[in-house]
Amino acid sequence: MDAGESQFTWLIGWLVFLPACYGALTYLYCRTAITGAPLKASDILHILPLAICYLLNYDILFSGDKALSFVTVPDTTLFKHTLTKIIFYGQVGVYLALLITMVSRYQAKAKQTLSSYSPDIFKWIWSLVAFMAGIWSLKLLFYFINSAPIVNLLADCLLVLMVYFVAVVQWRNPSLFHIRQLTTQLERPKGSGAKASADGVLDPETRSSILQLVQDEVKTQALYRNSELTLATLAEQIGVSAHQLSETLNQAGGKNFNQFINEYRVAEVCEQLDRKSERKLIDLAMDAGFSSKSSFNAIFKKFRGQTPSQYRCQ
Template sequence: MFEHILSLLFFAAATQGFLLAGVLAIHKRNIQANHILALWVALLSLDLLGQIFYAEDIYKQLPQLIGLTNCLPLSYAGFFFLYVRSFTTGQPIRWQDIFHFVGYFAGILLISPDLLSSPESKLELVARITADQEPWQYRLIDWFMPTYATIYAIACIVLLKRNQSAVNKARFKWLHGLLLINITIWLVVWLCTLVPYFHIPSNNQLVYFLVSLFIYLLGYASLRQPDLFSAPTNDLVSETKDSVPKYGDNRLPDDLREQILAALEQHMREQTPWRSSNLTLSQLAESTGLASHHISQVLNDHHGQSFNDYLNQYRVNALCHMLSEPHSQNLLDLALSCGFSSKSSFNAIFKKQTGKTPSEYRKSVQA
């Protein structure tokens, strides 16, 4: 079936990658990080099939498909960053995160004339590249790709170091290992780009051989350590479960309750999840790695508040800060930006907590 042994390896890795992506996408204990990883692994697998496409000369029968996978590696840095961010902070994906794929779109824009050209022109392009007569756009991408990935690798290192206390030891080691593998692969790409000796057809084969091993590692880890791909927990949660008395009073120890509260309030300050009007207790628990019933217990014991009252306190405080400064926006727009869902609930909650209506409060602080 395949003339080259590496093509067989790539095909096996791609098949496993697609299966793993499907499992991660539909897992019953799913988390956002799994969705990101599923899409990333699927694209890696598609990229491996692209290598087979060229190595086995399939492109000669289907020249219209030439170039479709060329820029996929420019998206991998963004996927890895979002995966690390989601795993460590639980921050939801926003439309602004499209920015992390600007390199991919820039690459597509550069080669768009070739992507839209005739099959004959595409075959001629492959012949030029094979003869080491690469057009300037492709040479630029060859340099831009590892540079772009290196910048994001550094960003991932900073993100992981900054949030390592929010991740349990097993997951921190997992992310650390993935980061090392990612850096190793891009170091090989740098070598292939910088050293003329490596500018041979086999250079991509070495890179994609490492990509295949990476996919095998993901599959192995998902089988041997399935907890890595389930809803996140951290050491604090494990300690909580072990520390809860098995008899009588189920209250948490004071020192442990303080730790949970500190972790919760740090997340609320830094990630501002309360700005989402439909935030639920289970969503907050997932993003912090804390058990939802422990969050409720801590809020009731320490603040004497329900979950909704706790969120609204952050929303009202944020709005009070905004109202103390000159703003051209009307009150309702400011309220919605702070996570309130409607004008009526906003007015009622604000007056309950401050003793004044929003308009009265604004007048008093700006007088």
């Protein structure tokens, strides 16, 4: 259709470069969804790829004919169009790398410092990352290898499906991607931890004493029943730094904080089941400190080699 036949063709120039911000939007979405932290003023810098594409192609933004020509005839020798392509597709690689680094960092931090860490949350996040990588792989295939329109159409359809799927899933479960208390753990001052590291490694006798103290406190006061217990709050209650507690659990106890606390939780549930408790498994799990049914089942099976239901049946 001729560009002049529609009053909306002037929008083509603005919409054609819009995917240049998809990488940034996915990155920011995952960051805010995981931590619950609000966007910062500095996040406006993430629209830079889109702004550059607009500036390089300002002449087609208000011309439907030029915009259609740019879309339908992608091969060009103009330097600004080549630079636009580099920015348009390059931002995807940059933000995929940032996204993978960020999610890996958050996952490692959650494992080390949160007793309520659930691997299911990160399964969703990694699936989202893989889906995004697949969509842009199809777009790269369309523009650089196979120019069949069906490839580009498939990529666009998958992108729309991804947006709707994430919206519906999070609408039904707003906390699906959110990890409680992770924000405070990431923003916690590093002064005490850095000092402990600079002072040297704890000697075996000190580690043994701290481990014994922690075990006594956690067991006698049933601190593990607090589903929001973190490495930092436990260290503060014991009277040591988070760095010292982490080192003690890893070096003297042979496990990280998450494993250490969940071992007590699984033991309590097993004790109740051994006594032939008739209570529901989810009630036993919540009383023991687990934050969700999925994390309870996953952790229980990891420790006991079978599901809670199988353990009860035997």
